[in-house]
Amino acid sequence: MTAPTRPLAVVTGASSGIGRELADRFARNGFDVLIAAEDAELDAAARELEGTGAAVTAVRVDLATYDGVEELYDAIRATGRTPEALAVNAGVGVSGPFADNDLADELRLVNLNVTSAVHLTRRVLPAMLERGAGRILLTSSIAAVGPGPFQATYAASKAFLRSFGGAVREELGDTGVTVTTLMPGPTDTGFFERAEMEDTRFGAMENKDDPAEVARQGFEALMAGKPEVVGGSLRNKVQTTASRVMSEPVKAEMQRKLTEPGSAD
Template sequence: MSTENAANLAVVTGASTGIGFALAREFVERGFDVIAAAEEPEIHNAAADLSGSGRHVTAVQVDLATADGVESLARAVQEEGQAADAVALNAGVGVNGRFDQTSLEDQLNLVDLNVRSTVHLARLLLPAMVARGEGRVLITSSIAAVAPGPYHSTYAASKAFVHSFAEGIREELKETGVTVTSLMPGPTETEFFARAEMEDTKIGQMDDKDDPASVARDGVEALIAGRASVVAGSFTNRVQAEVGTHLPDALANPLLARMTKPQD
């Protein structure tokens, strides 16, 4: 994949703010045209902002937590008349609180967006990339994927799912010319904590969260290089990912709960 070719096309979900917007900007700065998708109306402002660089940026406002939304986005990609060169499956939400006390609707919406839409959209877009024999896929997981997630249990489980999914289909596609990379950020300065109602948690109140632009840069560089995964952002994230991978869950659980438990 040549990043100098003006015809290169990237698809980015969850692109209105945060890491998704930063990913879209990173692609634009590398000469890609971009299809930027999100549920919020702000996606149109984001696309207009990114279009100022001279690249063609198309806003697609869809609810990817629904099958109709996923299929609408896939049709928008097909209407471009070419397979995407890069796809960043980044859309996601969190839900904070004790599981039995949180909204079932919110939890199931999280599963639909974080998990179901990732699988659905990948299945719709990958065949064209495989048929062409070239392409790059980036799936936003999290360092939360490698350890238990008390007080955001469904979110952590969803990120474990997409990380495992990325690793699995990467192996399946290794002879096709299409690579799959798992992006694993740590706490990042985005609207995620407010939307997940985690502003009153220790992790939500951290002052040294990562810059989404730095996370996006790490992610796109890993995608272009065809790497299996990247723990993005600070060195602390890499340490935490290693600890989470190797520390027994019985020890990790109470340590992580202190960071994610809502304050009384």
């Protein structure tokens, strides 16, 4: 049997949005792709990606569970290949006052956005290190730069990913493995609907960023080995830069105006 000549990229949260566009970007740039998500849309994404000429493996798993991450890792090992790239993109949002939100929803967010990212990265990283090459992309958010009222666990989870990515990148030094953090702003995906944020100023924005453009920016930063990239429009870069000189209470107050339920009115 002839060994595959194309490198392998693993993308989570790949059934729609930024993850779907990342998978497409990898496939159109010479990678085979192993894509993972929980929903049935993954099958349609896989069929479309096969049209690029890439070999596509689709794995439907619930990454908010320990067993789901292990199942995905088993699928990666079953390919017999060490991924050249791992895009840890799966995530959810929860909107509303923390004291009123369902605890199970909040804990599921932490499990998916934080725990599964650490779990999967830790599983895949040793093989990359053994080979002396690899690229890891973590999808954070510009929400990582300050407190996020009415999306408290979401903003905190994205801050965790930003810090985690920067720390692991520094540890890896000159091993040949790099970590890049992607920080999108409001993007035109189903995120705001799923997080029930359509009545917020953020959710009601009409000029959200194109997920294909955000994916392009993330992919190019990953391939260039950059530590971090703010995705989307110049607006996001300005917000991220300005946050460096603001106190946390000021940032929280400003964010509240964008994320408070009913603020769209």
